[in-house]
Amino acid sequence: MNLKKSISIAAIVLVAGLIIYGFVLMSQIFADNTKFSDKEVFVHVPTNATYADVQKMVSDYVIDMDRFEMVAGKMSYPENVKSGRFLLTKGMNSYELVKSLRSNVPVKLAFNNQERIENLAGRVGSQIEADSLSLLNSFKDSIFLKENGFNEDNVMAMFIPNTYETYWNTSAEKFRDKMIKEYRNFWNKERVANAKKQGLDPIQATILASIVHKESVKKDERPRIAGVYLNRLRLGMPLQADPTVIFAIKKKDNDFNQVIKRVFFKDLTMSSPYNTYVNIGLPPGPIAMPDITALEAVLAPEQNDFIYFCASVERFGYHEFAATLPEHNQNAKKYSDWINSQGVKR
Structure with missing residues (x-):
């Protein structure tokens, strides 16, 4: 076998080997x-x-x-x-x-119905890499709050309940910055103008919406309730909202897990900036995270002459409304008699 032929065979074997490899x-x-x-x-x-x-x-x-x-x-x-x-x-x-492993997939991050900023931090922290403590610290950062017109009492108003797209590895600060952008997008010129018509700014509107949200789960009733509270504010009356008293009790006890079904007369006199029976005007911050329907109810309330309302015993979940105190007292007695018959202690 000549050299040329040997080289050719070796080349063929090498190519075949490379192909196989x-x-x-x-x-x-x-x-x-x-x-x-x-x-x-x-x-x-x-x-x-x-x-x-x-x-x-x-x-x-x-x-x-x-x-x-x-x-x-x-x-x-x-x-x-x-x-x-x-x-x-x-x-x-x-x-x-x-x-x-090179294609970061966004997270559909959702939150609503949070009662305190601490609860919100925990909810968000369960969905992204940043933990609840780092999130809470970023929410309460004094420089951030001052620059954006919030304080520790009302910063909850910054968060609009919704589903947001973000990345799992978003830092606490970047998430917070995203939320302030969403807040500004939500409070467009039209919504700011509607709040102003009610004598409110966006933070005040959110605080009132949190009370409306807690007063009724019936979304169709919320504009009427908002109308009542706005009537009281215009008259210089205390809001006298039971949900604010419940919030004050929980805050005083440092126990937001307790379930309070009934507010007693002695509770109405407790000293707290959140007690709207003893303080005129709005509490210092939201008592919950209001959903969009509660916010919209405050921005477009029902125009009525009602001043009072209490829970209905005939239409559960709804309320009975009154323009005069005697009429309200009759409604309130019906509810008091019913709740006593149920044996509700707290």
Whole structure:
């Protein structure tokens, strides 16, 4: 066999070997490398995580870590680890797994019905990387509050209940900054003008809306209740809102988990800036996070001459309204007699 022929055969063998190697390599790269039973899983990579951290996180979901690591290395992933929330789907190959670990998936973050800023921090902290304490500290940051016209009592008014799209690895400060932008977007010129018509600014409107929200779960009744409270404010009357007294009791007891179904006469005289029986005007901050319907009720209240209302014993969940005290006293006695018959102590 001459030299030329030997070189040709060697070249053919080498090419064949490269083809086979390439085929094996490609089959490894593009073969299913997942071992979870669900259709999809999310991997949360913390800020400043290392490649070693990611390896530990995905090991429960990957069939062949050697195959994954080989592809990760070729794609320069170990030097470019990203933090965030990443979606892995069943049947992904190693290339797709690494590619997915580079595509941060947004979170649909939702909150409503929070009673205090501490509750809100906990709710948000359960949905993003930032913990509740860092969120709470950012919400109460004195410089931020002063720059944006809030204080620790009324900062809850900044948060408009809704579902927001953000990233899991959003910091506490960035989340807070996003919320102030959403607040400004919500309080557009039209809403600010509508609040002004009622003699309120956005924070005051939110405080009143929180009382309306707590007074009735019936959304169709909220504009009427808002009308009553605005009538009282215009007359210089105390709001005399039981939900503010309940909030004051919980705040005094430092127990917001207690359930209070009944307010007694002795409660109406307690000393608290949130007690609207002894203080004229609005309390210093929201007593809850009002939903959009409560806010809109304050901005577009029913025009009526009602001054009083109390819970109805005939239409549960609704209220009976009155323009005069004698009429109200009759309604109030009906409710008092009914609640006594039920044996409600607190």
